[in-house]
Amino acid sequence: MRTRVGIIGAGPAGLALAHLLRLRGIDSVVLEARSREYVERRVRAGVLEHPTVELLREAGVADRLDREGMPHHGLSLRFDGADHRIALTDLTGRSITVYGQQEVVKDLIAARLEAGEPIVFEASDVRPHDVETDRPYITYVDADGTPQRLDCEVIAGCDGSHGVSHTAPSTVPSTRHEHDYPFAWLGVLAKAPPSHSELIYTHHERGFALHSMRTPEITRLYLQVPPEERIEDWSDDRIWDELGRRLTADGFTLTTGPIMEKGITTMRSVVTEPMRHGRLFLAGDAAHIVPPTGAKGMNLAIHDVWVLAEALGRYFGEGRTDLLDGYSDTCLRRVWRAQHFSWWMTSMLHQAPGADDFQRRLQLSQLRYTASSTAAATSLAENYVGLPYR
Missing domain, CATH: 3.50.50.60 (FAD/NAD(P)-binding domain)
Structure with missing residues (x-):
């Protein structure tokens, strides 16, 4: 040919x-x-x-x-046990x-x-x-x-x-x-309606978690795990239990269901x-x-x-x-x-192995500033929705 x-x-x-x-x-x-x-x-x-x-x-x-x-039109940064919404469209005019x-x-x-x-x-x-x-x-x-x-x-x-x-x-x-990150993501695809209308990026003392979705009936969820972790060690019950711990927040209920796929991806x-x-x-x-x-x-x-x-x-x-x-x-x-x-985003949200209290407090300071400052929230939003091609 x-x-x-x-x-x-x-x-x-x-x-x-x-x-x-x-x-x-x-x-x-x-x-x-x-x-x-x-x-x-x-x-x-x-x-x-x-x-x-x-x-x-x-x-x-x-x-x-x-x-x-x-x-x-927005996403949530979840830390300190509460959601802090980044209003993507209000801040950038885009979604x-x-x-x-x-x-x-x-x-x-x-x-x-x-x-x-x-x-x-x-x-x-x-x-x-x-x-x-x-x-x-x-x-x-x-x-x-x-x-x-x-x-x-x-x-x-x-x-x-x-x-x-x-x-x-x-x-x-x-x-x-090349740069290797000292953690991986355990990702699952679950036959369950999303528990929230928007994506939730969670900073938690047990590690990062992400609530996302693929359709109104299918949820995509992630957990921070060590890169050497084995998927065989994570039963469905253990996954849901850990997601429930990390995603906890006032007024939030995690919807569970059959897990269709699961795997671990290094970062x-x-x-x-x-x-x-x-x-x-x-x-x-x-x-x-x-x-x-x-x-x-x-x-x-x-x-x-x-x-x-x-x-x-x-x-x-x-x-x-x-x-x-x-x-x-x-x-x-x-x-x-x-x-x-x-x-x-990765450095702000994940728990680095061996991080001391000083480093964790810096992360929380950055999260609080990003959620409370219009300038910082706008910077996150315009990068997240995508900078113009030209």
Whole structure:
């Protein structure tokens, strides 16, 4: 096969890029290691920034999002046994929308297949080649076991932190900035109505907890645990008991129900610089990872491919290379802002191992200031709802 843009990965980044390119008349082929069923059922992020929602609307793939998404105009910081609401919309004029990453993926897959554009699922041994030349190509083995070659002019690596794109041979030296956090999140998906109308970020002496949701019938909840914790040691009863302890507040009742999924995720920050190697452009988790506290991962990926689609449109349409040359720097400015915000939220809300009373009192001081100062609350709000793309 031959195409203009070969896209590795059918997550939100790869699929959004393919859709944005199609709107510009640029053909592409998407290669995905997993099956369609797996990709559409993979539960990940669930908070969409205001600019992300606006982009999906402009791209014509937000019909179901607008019907089923859950707009939120505020969130709660819960500490000292009480809620302190951050009024996102009142402070910024913008909001967030709770809509699962897998739902965004379903919408983008449906739009692409309806347009008759190719997605190659279950492609194994995917490898980019000759990325430093003007004739890059990708080799892979299709679902029938047949070796294939995809010739292209540009390769987009949207295959996540465990993919092959960020390890592709390159003559361009890269720097990988990494930071490991001394805790993990135990996350559960429960068949239970949300216990609160908005997200609750809880600072508690036993550790951080987060109350979120995916639909009016399904709740998403998280507990801070040590990174070496084993999920086998957490029965459903133990999980609900610990959530009840940490989320306690006056007038709050935790709604429980059957736990559908549970798992433990370590927390880290990663930034790869630059995000380009010749004709290979990295996007999303292939280039950067943020701790989930700030709800930035999928939103950064969508911003990356928005920048890349615009740059490729100018390149193929007008022969301009300046936007492609500036791709990495443009994306990294937003990436580092999101990294700082996510680190700040994480540091303010979690109980660090070995923290003394002095450090805990500093955390509470920051929380109280953020909840009581309009300037501090506005800073949190504008970062949380998403800074403008331009």
